[in-house]
Amino acid sequence: MPISILPPAVQVPIHDDAAAEDSDIEMSDDENDFAPTSKKSSHNIVTPGETITTDPQWMRGHGTYIPPSSTTIISTVAGTLHKTNKLLSVQPLRARYNPEIGDLVIGRIVSVQTKKWSVDIAGPMLASLPLSAINLPGGILRRRTAVDELNIRTFFSEGDLLVAEVQSLHSDGSASLHTRSLKYGKLRNGMFTALSGAGGGILSRRGGIVRSRRQVFTLQTASGEISVILGVNGYIFVSKHTEGKEGKETSITKLEESVSETLYSSQNDELDPGILKEIARVSTLIKGLVACGTKVDEDMIVRVYETAVDMEAEQVSMGEKLIDTAGGPKGVVQSVLARLQGGS
Amino acid sequence: MPREVEVSVNERAFIQQALQENVRLDGRAFDAFRPLELTFGDEYGVADVQLGKTRVIARISVDVTAPLPERKFDGIFQIVAEFSPMASPAFEVGRPTDAEVILSRILEKAIRRSNALDTESLCIIAGLKCFALRADVHIIDHDGGLIDASCIAVMAALQHFRRPDVVVEGEKATILSVREREPIPLSILHQPLCVTFSCYEDGERILIDANLAEEQVRQEEVIVTMNRHGEVCQVAKYGGATVEPLALLNCINMASQKVKEISKFIQTKLEEDAKKRDAGGLMAELSAENER
Amino acid sequence: MPLDTSIYPLALLRLDGRRWNELRRIHAQVSVQAAADGSSYLEMGNTRVICVVLGPAEGKDKGQRGAREGEAKVGVEIAVAGFSGMERRRRVGNKRTSEMQHCLSTAFSSLLFTHLYPHSTISISIHILSQDGSLLAACLNAATLALIDAGIPMSDYLTACTVASSASSSSSDTATSDPLLDLNGLEEQELPFLTIGAVGEKVSVLMLETRVRMERVEGMLAVGVEGCKRVRAILDGVVRTYEKKFG
Numbered sequence: 076m077p078i079s080i081l082p083p084a085v086q087v088p089i090h091d092d093a094a095a096e097d098s099d100i101e102m103s104d105d106e107n108d109f110a111p112t113s114k115k116s117s118h119n120i121v122t123p124g125e126t127i128t129t130d131p132q133w134m135r136g137h138g139t140y141i142p143p144s145s146t147t148i149i150s151t152v153a154g155t156l157h158k159t160n161k162l163l164s165v166q167p168l169r170a171r172y173n174p175e176i177g178d179l180v181i182g183r184i185v186s187v188q189t190k191k192w193s194v195d196i197a198g199p200m201l202a203s204l205p206l207s208a209i210n211l212p213g214g215i216l217r218r219r220t221a222v223d224e225l226n227i228r229t230f231f232s233e234g235d236l237l238v239a240e241v242q243s244l245h246s247d248g249s250a251s252l253h254t255r256s257l258k259y260g261k262l263r264n265g266m267f268t269a270l271s272g273a274g275g276g277i278l279s280r281r282g283g284i285v286r287s288r289r290q291v292f293t294l295q296t297a298s299g300e301i302s303v304i305l306g307v308n309g310y311i312f313v314s315k316h317t318e319g320k321e322g323k324e325t326s327i328t329k330l331e332e333s334v335s336e337t338l339y340s341s342q343n344d345e346l347d348p349g350i351l352k353e354i355a356r357v358s359t360l361i362k363g364l365v366a367c368g369t370k371v372d373e374d375m376i377v378r379v380y381e382t383a384v385d386m387e388a389e390q391v392s393m394g395e396k397l398i399d400t401a402g403g404p405k406g407v408v409q410s411v412l413a414r415l416q417g418g419s
Numbered sequence: 420m421p422r423e424v425e426v427s428v429n430e431r432a433f434i435q436q437a438l439q440e441n442v443r444l445d446g447r448a449f450d451a452f453r454p455l456e457l458t459f460g461d462e463y464g465v466a467d468v469q470l471g472k473t474r475v476i477a478r479i480s481v482d483v484t485a486p487l488p489e490r491k492f493d494g495i496f497q498i499v500a501e502f503s504p505m506a507s508p509a510f511e512v513g514r515p516t517d518a519e520v521i522l523s524r525i526l527e528k529a530i531r532r533s534n535a536l537d538t539e540s541l542c543i544i545a546g547l548k549c550f551a552l553r554a555d556v557h558i559i560d561h562d563g564g565l566i567d568a569s570c571i572a573v574m575a576a577l578q579h580f581r582r583p584d585v586v587v588e589g590e591k592a593t594i595l596s597v598r599e600r601e602p603i604p605l606s607i608l609h610q611p612l613c614v615t616f617s618c619y620e621d622g623e624r625i626l627i628d629a630n631l632a633e634e635q636v637r638q639e640e641v642i643v644t645m646n647r648h649g650e651v652c653q654v655a656k657y658g659g660a661t662v663e664p665l666a667l668l669n670c671i672n673m674a675s676q677k678v679k680e681i682s683k684f685i686q687t688k689l690e691e692d693a694k695k696r697d698a699g700g701l702m703a704e705l706s707a708e709n710e711r
Numbered sequence: 712m713p714l715d716t717s718i719y720p721l722a723l724l725r726l727d728g729r730r731w732n733e734l735r736r737i738h739a740q741v742s743v744q745a746a747a748d749g750s751s752y753l754e755m756g757n758t759r760v761i762c763v764v765l766g767p768a769e770g771k772d773k774g775q776r777g778a779r780e781g782e783a784k785v786g787v788e789i790a791v792a793g794f795s796g797m798e799r800r801r802r803v804g805n806k807r808t809s810e811m812q813h814c815l816s817t818a819f820s821s822l823l824f825t826h827l828y829p830h831s832t833i834s835i836s837i838h839i840l841s842q843d844g845s846l847l848a849a850c851l852n853a854a855t856l857a858l859i860d861a862g863i864p865m866s867d868y869l870t871a872c873t874v875a876s877s878a879s880s881s882s883s884d885t886a887t888s889d890p891l892l893d894l895n896g897l898e899e900q901e902l903p904f905l906t907i908g909a910v911g912e913k914v915s916v917l918m919l920e921t922r923v924r925m926e927r928v929e930g931m932l933a934v935g936v937e938g939c940k941r942v943r944a945i946l947d948g949v950v951r952t953y954e955k956k957f958g
Binding site: 515517520521523524527528532533534622638639641645649650651652653654655656657658659660661662663664667668671672675 | 806807809810813814815816817818819820821822905908909910911912913914915916917918919920921922923924925926928929932933936
């Protein structure tokens with residue numbers, strides 16, 4: 076006797092914006108054998124356990140596995156299927172950040188050891204930043220000394236934020252960072268935002284921060300320039316733009332002056348309220364962009380930011396409510412995006 | 420936190436290789452228990468079980484208390500199983516490990532929740548007085564198979580135990596001492612016994628009664644509790660490797676055979692012990708138990 | 712004993728009007744918690760759980776690193792809300808929850824590809840908001856969804872459901888013993904039942920806590936595996952709907 080399992084009887088309407096899309100899940104009574112591959116949705120979405128192919132000519136990449144003694148390639152994550160020549164890989168929709176060499180990341184110092192720092196970069200493990208991989212003060216690129224080891228806390232101490240690059244990966248996948256460039260180093264005068272749970276995820280969705288685009292840029296605002304750093308790991312830092320840090324090219328002779336005491340200072344400068352407001356605006360907009368599943372890059376941020384400023388000015392002059400502040404960052408960005416689409 | 424000494428990499432490989440060649444470390448068949456020893460103490464309700472090198476002592480004690488307000492007609496029965504550092508350096512007092520929680524949960528489900536002991540018979544005066552029975556399980560030596568051994572020990576001790584008789588006159592209950600009246604056995608409804616199966620090679624090879632080294636190498640365990648009447652009292656398979664449903668049914672069939680064998684073994688041991696105690700043949704006369 | 716009285720054999724309808732092979736309504740959402748790496752909310756009838764996955768991340772305490780060398784540790788915490796049951800309780804079933812935690816931890820350690828994340832910890836925390844039977848099954852299903860949401864590789868969905876045997880355990884007449892699928896709280900108290908967690912056709916979790924004739928188990932297992940397949944289809948639908956929104 077074949078056993079048939081009945082689906083839940085009534086579909087009570089789900090008060091969720093997904094309700095409309097829910098109806099396409101077929102739950103017919105006669106569906107005795109559920110074949111995972113039977114439902115092919117539009118653009119190559121696969122879920123764990125789904126057979127991608129049984130053809131042995133394909134090679135398996137990330138997000139797939141081949142059960143022992145077979146040639147079937149099966150997906151292990153829920154995401155989109157990518158084909159690179161003969162390589163099949165599945166990019167998960169959301170996943171924690173997994174470091175790769177050359178990534179620009181923002182991190183937070185978790186602990187200080189004798190010759191290195193442990194840095195939280197939202198990856199599976201803490202990254203390490205060796206003392207030898209930072210720019211030591213005192214000008215010329217020099218070797219680290221025992222004095223530097225003793226003074227390790229004066230460079231970075233627990234809780235400090237920094238921007239760095241992934242220099243190498245260990246065999247277990249943990250990353251080693253470096254800040255040996257004037258672009259990198261300690262962060263201050265700004266606001267940190269973690270797009271939590273979306274470390275690598277925001278990259279792999281259709282939207283999110285785009286790797287290899289310009290991730291450090293400045294934004295012109297009414298109250299002055301602010302700089303935005305988009306870490307690949309989902310950490311974002313928006314701060315007041317400081318001259319000489321990354322703006323103009325620093326020659327090697329001037330290095331001595333640049334790597335001054337202020338580089339490792341933890342003291343924030345006096346910021347005027349105008350710029351603080353703009354910083355908060357930018358970071359809220361970025362949060363909202365991610366929540367809407369939109370691409371986050373320099374171009375997008377600039378456009379959204381300018382529209383948001385315009386809309387606020389209109390709101391003040393016309394007295395009518397244009398920006399939906401009740402919906403949090405997502406609501407704000409949705410109303411801005413609606414305006415953008417309407418205008419263009 | 421002290422940890423169990425793990426088997427080394429080559430030991431692990433050796434055990435696995437041997438299993439592939441259908442050989443167990445100690446030369447047993449896959450479905451064979453280690454030599455089982457059961458001895459009873461001088462007092463009623465003490466059972467000492469030795470399963471290979473594993474040794475477990477269970478002791479039953481009784482007290483008179485007020486029953487729980489929500490269960491007025493039932494006596495109280497609890498099983499206390501704690502790991503002591505005596506058995507293995509990995510055990511620590513006061514911090515229950517996963518294995519300890521699992522052992523007490525399994526014993527609880529196998530014996531208490533399956534109603535092996537008729538707790539109503541422990542009631543003296545409804546809502547006022549009842550017997551509180553307590554089974555203490557002591558692990559003396561740990562070489563795997565703790566759950567099986569503990570379950571045998573508790574069941575044997577329960578069957579061996581005699582509680583003092585009581586005389587009830589209205590609201591007044593008198594506990595008669597052992598000298599006044601021969602104590603009476605507990606009313607046991609059925610005898611659940613546990614059989615632990617260890618699976619290797621994704622459920623391809625299934626062993627009964629693994630020793631410590633085999634336990635550390637196994638992918639998962641399936642604990643089946645049955646009685647000799649062919650009723651399954653409890654099955655626990657906590658994740659681990661996946662197995663075919665058919666293999667699980669085989670386990671249950673195998674367990675039912677093993678349980679019958681062990682029940683018979685306990686029964687003969689109980690009879691031997693009774694014969695020893697009944698030196699003068701006076702037991703039948705002294706007994707206050709009614710023929711049912 | 713509402714189920715063993717004459718009502719069930721006559722109409723073949725259960726207390727809540729379902730037939731023997733009918734699941735309760737399953738409603739699930741993923742990504743319900745923005746701060747987590749992965750999260751899910753699951754309703755199986757009136758049983759409601761929220762599951763949050765953090766990690767793989769560096770473990771909190773350095774001493775307790777990965778369970779085995781080169782593999783991530785799967786830590787599970789289950790919190791039972793005091794208002795979840797019929798009576799308000801301050802601490803609910805301490806040993807029972809730790810048994811469930813152990814069960815989830817071992818089940819997912821072998822399901823997930825933990826070898827990809829050595830030295831790290833994947834922590835699953837589950838909050839039980841409302842209990843109405845099939846609790847362990849709901850926890851397993853919710854955790855599966857949350858882990859998928861977190862993008863942690865696994866070999867397949869682990870889905871679970873409960874199956875009961877409807878006649879009382881004493882009668883050995885197999886003809887009258889209908890298996891019942893997906894029990895609610897009342898049925899769970901009346902009938903011998905088992906919780907089964909399946910990965911494809913194979914069984915990963917099996918918990919039977921009440922006395923039942925051994926002949927009955929076979930039928931219950933068969934229905935359970937089919938039930939798990941149906942649950943898998945529903946959960947798969949949930950994941951796909953979500954993917955369409957963000958994919």
